Amino acid sequence: MRSMDFYSKAAMERAMKVQEVILRALAKKITWWQAAEIIGISDRHMRRWRERYEEFGFRALFDRRRGKPSPKKVPVAVVERVLGLYREQYFDLNLRHFHEKLIEQHQIRLSYSWVKGVLQGAGLVARGGKRGVHRKRRPRRPLPGMLLHIDGSRHRWFQDQRWYDLLVILDDATSEIYYAQLVEEESTLTVMAALREVIEGKGLFCALYSDRGSHFWLTPKAGEAVDPHRLTQVGRALRQLGIGMIPAYSPQARGRSERNFGTWQGRLPQELRLAGCTSLESANRFLREHYIAEFNCHFQVAAAEPGSAFVVCPKRGLDPVFSLQFERTVNRDNTVSVQNLSLQIEPVRWRGTLAGCSVIAHQHLDGSFSLSYGPHCLGRYDAAGLPVQGKASKKLSRGRGTAPFPCNPIPKTNPTQSARAQL
Numbered sequence: 001m002r003s004m005d006f007y008s009k010a011a012m013e014r015a016m017k018v019q020e021v022i023l024r025a026l027a028k029k030i031t032w033w034q035a036a037e038i039i040g041i042s043d044r045h046m047r048r049w050r051e052r053y054e055e056f057g058f059r060a061l062f063d064r065r066r067g068k069p070s071p072k073k074v075p076v077a078v079v080e081r082v083l084g085l086y087r088e089q090y091f092d093l094n095l096r097h098f099h100e101k102l103i104e105q106h107q108i109r110l111s112y113s114w115v116k117g118v119l120q121g122a123g124l125v126a127r128g129g130k131r132g133v134h135r136k137r138r139p140r141r142p143l144p145g146m147l148l149h150i151d152g153s154r155h156r157w158f159q160d161q162r163w164y165d166l167l168v169i170l171d172d173a174t175s176e177i178y179y180a181q182l183v184e185e186e187s188t189l190t191v192m193a194a195l196r197e198v199i200e201g202k203g204l205f206c207a208l209y210s211d212r213g214s215h216f217w218l219t220p221k222a223g224e225a226v227d228p229h230r231l232t233q234v235g236r237a238l239r240q241l242g243i244g245m246i247p248a249y250s251p252q253a254r255g256r257s258e259r260n261f262g263t264w265q266g267r268l269p270q271e272l273r274l275a276g277c278t279s280l281e282s283a284n285r286f287l288r289e290h291y292i293a294e295f296n297c298h299f300q301v302a303a304a305e306p307g308s309a310f311v312v313c314p315k316r317g318l319d320p321v322f323s324l325q326f327e328r329t330v331n332r333d334n335t336v337s338v339q340n341l342s343l344q345i346e347p348v349r350w351r352g353t354l355a356g357c358s359v360i361a362h363q364h365l366d367g368s369f370s371l372s373y374g375p376h377c378l379g380r381y382d383a384a385g386l387p388v389q390g391k392a393s394k395k396l397s398r399g400r401g402t403a404p405f406p407c408n409p410i411p412k413t414n415p416t417q418s419a420r421a422q423l
Contacts, residue, residue, distance in 0.1 A: 020121045022050070026076070027083040027122035074110065079118060082108065086124055092159075092273070094266045095125060100298070137255065140173050140301075145205040145309035147172040147246075149254065150194070152186035153261040158278060159269050166268070167194050170260060172209070173303045177292050178202060180264075181284050188215040188233050188324065193365050195237070196322040203310035207244040209254065217247055237321050241313070263299065320372070324363040330354045336361055336371060341385035343369060345378050354378070 018039055025035040036046035085106065090098050099115050102108040119125040141147045149172060152165040165186040169179040178198045183190045195208075210216045215234055217226035226247050231239060238245055248254040271291060277283040328336045334345045334354055338361040345354055359378065362370045367383035380388040 018049070020123075023079075023083075023118060023122040026080055027087060027124060029123055074114070078108065078110075081106075082110070082115065082118060083122055083124065086119060090270070091124075093270050095119065097267050097270065140304060142173060142304040143307055143309045144171050144173045144176070144303055145202070145311075147207050147209055148178070148198070148205050149209050149257040149260075150191065151211060151254065151257045151261065152183075153264065154186075155265050155269075157182060157269050157283070158272060164280065165190075166261075166264060167191070168257075168260065168264070169194055169198050170257070172256065174300050175256070175260065176296050176300045180287050180292050180295075182280055182287070184280075186213070186215070189365060191215055191234055192237065192322045195234070196318055196365070199241070199313055199318065200315050204241060204313045205243060206309055207246055208238060209246045209248060209257075211254065212247050212249070216245065233324050236325065240321050260299075267295075319364065320362050320370070322365060323370075326361045326363070328359055328361050330357050330359055332356075338369065339363060341369070341381075343371060343379065343381050343385055344387065345371065346387070348376070348378070350376075 021030075021035045021038050024030050025032050030038070032046055032050070033043055036043050039046070041049070082102065085102070086093075086098055090101055093101065095116050096112070098119075099110075099112045102110065102115065116125070120127050148169055150167070150169045152167045154163055154165050156162065157164050157166060164182045164184065166180065166182055167186055167190055168177060170177050178201070179194045181190075181194065199205075212219055212226055215232055217235070218230045218232060219226050228245075235245060268291070272278075272283055272286065275286050275290075277286050326338055328338055330336055330345065332355045334347075336343045336345065336359060343361070348354070354373065357373060359371050359373045362372065364370065368388070369381040369383075369385065371378040371381075382388055
């Protein structure tokens with residue numbers, strides 16, 4: 001003989017199915033007469049069930065001892081409003097994001113599990129699969145500024161056919177976002193611009209963790225270890241500042257950054273749609289002025305220890321460091337060829353001619369150029385290669401001054417080994 005527990009369990013399972021059908025009807029995914037046909041009852045009986053559900057809540061569908069309604073029962077009007085908001089306005093938000101919007105924008109303070117159950121029961125959100133094998137995460141660095149992550153994610157951020165890269169720099173200790181901008185493509189120039197902005201705002205940090213992209217590392221053979229001695233432009237700039245670099249050899253190795261981008265892809269396209277941002281400029285302005293702070297408010301955590309590992313860096317010396325540097329030999333007519341341009345060097349008082357000398361050509365982030373010979377600045381040029389006339393350049397061209405930026409010595413240590421030794 002079957003026990004009473006079996007019958008109560010069967011009644012509960014049937015009531016759960018009935019509740020899902022009613023929720024679909026409340027969400028306007030099916031009509032009420034279709035709901036009655038699915039459950040196998042008449043239209044009149046469905047109206048009775050609906051009235052009972054509205055008055056006493058879910059338990060009234062299988063518990064006939066209907067006394068007074070539960071004080072925790074959510075009114076049907078609120079249920080319909082939640083379903084309507086998700087269906088009409090927030091249809092592409094994930095559950096956690098939608099739950100935050102209910103609280104912040106609409107003052108509907110319901111538990112996350114309740115909202116999740118209602119949306120899944122109504123068929124508006126798919127039920128999630130089983131979780132994978134438990135893995136232990138790497139401990140965070142104890143202080144901000146000890147280790148920063150940089151990575152880019154290519155995605156349809158405007159939910160149309162346009163693809164852009166989202167370049168993000170975050171702190172390993174707190175997950176605070178220091179930089180987030182949409183760019184046409186992740187490249188040496190965009191990475192340098194991002195790093196320079198972070199250093200100007202926060203200061204010098206200890207190490208940078210990145211993938212093995214060609215603008216970070218040179219890899220002699222695909223799939224093998226990087227060559228820490230042959231530096232890219234980004235590697236040269238960071239070594240010049242004394243910042244170590246650590247390469248990641250798999251997506252799992254940079255799991256904190258990968259999980260962060262999963263959150264960005266699940267939220268930013270919807271936030272851009274709600275904010276009415278349809279261009280790269282408006283999206284970046286929205287990120288800079290509003291959304292980075294909101295993102296940090298939700299996902300930033302406290303550091304394990306008080307203090308900071310950032311070191312203040314003078315902005316004056318960053319201009320030549322974060323530039324593309326090319327070693328060139330001066331032609332006999334005192335010109336330097338770089339990027340299909342010919343840069344003319346003006347006469348200097350401390351040397352008759354610079355023909356045959358090795359100089360450094362700097363291509364700056366704004367597209368302009370400059371030439372340096374040791375501590376001397378030989379000239380500044382616009383993006384077309386024309387000399388930029390100014391008091392500083394005139395002084396330097398007569399030999400009465402030095403370059404307006406220091407030439408930092410390059411340490412002879414392996415940056416990867418030194419960074420791992422510090423961290």
